[in-house]
Amino acid sequence: MEINIIRGQNQIGGSIIEISSKSTKIILDIGSNLEDKEIVVPEIDGLFKGEAKYDGVLISHYHSDHVGLATRILPDIPIYMGEKSYEIHKVSNEYMEREYLKEPKVFKVEEEFIIGDIKIIPYLCDHSAFDAYMFLLDCEGKKILYTGDFRSNGRKSFEPLLRKLPKVDVLITEGTNLSNNKIGKINLTEKELEKKGIEILEGNDRPVFVLMASTNIDRIVTFYKIANATKRLFLIDTYAGQITATIGGNIPNPRTFSNVKIFLTSSRKHEILENYKKNKISRDKIANSSFLMCVRASMKKYLEKYPEEFSFEGCTMFYSMWEGYKKQENMKEFLEFMKEKGVKIISLHTSGHADEKDFDRLIKKVEPKIIIPVHTENSEWFKRYENCEVICDKNIIKI
Incomplete structure (x- = not known):
């Protein structure tokens, strides 16, 4: 051979x-x-x-x-x-x-x-x-x-x-x-990430965002568990919703999990939202909820349009991706946008x-x-x- x-x-x-x-x-x-x-x-x-x-x-x-x-x-x-x-x-x-x-x-x-x-x-x-x-x-x-x-x-x-x-x-x-x-660094486990996330949010009732890859299913499970433990709705957009619903089973998804809500960031994807009528949630309802929302750098325009009565001040965003992505222009812009809104950014990631x-x-x-x-x-x-x-x-x- x-x-x-x-x-x-x-x-x-x-x-x-x-x-x-x-x-x-x-x-x-x-x-x-x-x-x-x-x-x-x-x-x-x-x-x-x-x-x-x-x-x-x-x-x-x-x-x-x-x-x-x-x-x-x-x-x-x-x-x-x-x-x-x-x-x-x-x-x-x-x-x-x-x-x-x-x-x-x-x-x-x-x-x-x-x-x-x-x-x-x-x-x-x-x-x-x-x-x-x-x-x-x-x-x-x-x-x-x-x-x-x-x-x-x-x-x-x-x-x-x-x-x-x-x-x-x-x-x-x-x-x-x-x-x-x-060299010499030992990876945290997903369960250790979960525990750290829950500890960080103890006593904090403000909304939480998590910046992560929608195809990282283990990480979705980790933050779903953090959301549950801290009594927050778990929110994913139509992209992550389609992926998790495709896997199904015991993976948190908007088709079978009542506390997983799906939201729309682009009117072009409205047909997808209609497939999840029981678990879809509007921007106005999100703004009045206690939530943990999965976001991506491409969602800057969507978040800019949140109602004026919703305050980002005092919110937390977990950065749960490879540090190298922070060098990319769209990522820099998104992180800067969240900082300017008063969001505290905390790295919570494992390889x-x-x-x-x-x-x-x-x-x-x-x-x-x-x-x-x-x-x-x-x-x-x-x-x-x-x-x-x-x-x-x-x-x-x-x-």
Whole structure:
């Protein structure tokens, strides 16, 4: 077998990894580069242009740095995704009026499927994307584990996953949190975030905002629990409402949770609001409620139109995203707007990626002979595992 790190080595995001046997070629993730303002399609023959030379593309989760180029591949190449991961990808892009995948092949948790002579088992893992997967590949007597993006600090226990994973020949692993400024930092858990949020709001009866990604479902659960504990309505806009209602089940959503209310920020999306007649809420009613509202930087115009009798003074806004987003112009403007309104901004966030102890536990369990770091700016960190060959300076690896 041969592994070709087409892209993703010594950088975060934009992963494109080729696995090939004598008769089969597949791709693991097909992400766009995080720093690209517009999608740039690499010149890869047989994948994006010419005659199709690949038997399938596996998508670990719906974040753009893993799926962003999926709509650009040649139409004859099948794409495989988890069922809920695809539904979130579809509904979020549909809402934003962006291109999305049409009818990929859907796999199920731990159900083996085969592409050519490569056997694949998808393992559900914890990440800031719902329904994210690791992939175990078995071919020509070799086992490869690709982690995608993962962590142990979410709402799924890491131990059951570790128990299921076998020893492997090669581990292809992310290393997002291994930048020098993050070394030694242990991720807070979502439950610890929940506890901190409740403590911060103790004795505070003013409205609360939370700036977060609507596709970060664990974080939605965290702030829903904070809202409940502090006796506030949990408010989400039509975008987040569509996503959570699509997942359903025990995820807080405006279709089945009476204390989750959905509001409209754009008249163009009014039809969506009508699907949730029991739980829709107007701006005027919100202004007279005790609430915790999920917001995004794009909601500045919506919040500017709040009734004059509603005062932002003394409100709290939790910033629950990557600190790097604060450098973006629209984010700067939104944060400044909230500060000028008298809103106190508090960072309350934890990473969606593994920390050092997570790598220790994973590597101890699967005992790889070879480690290939991707999705990281510090591949050298993995050289501490002396019983493994760590490959971070060449793209093509034969095993």
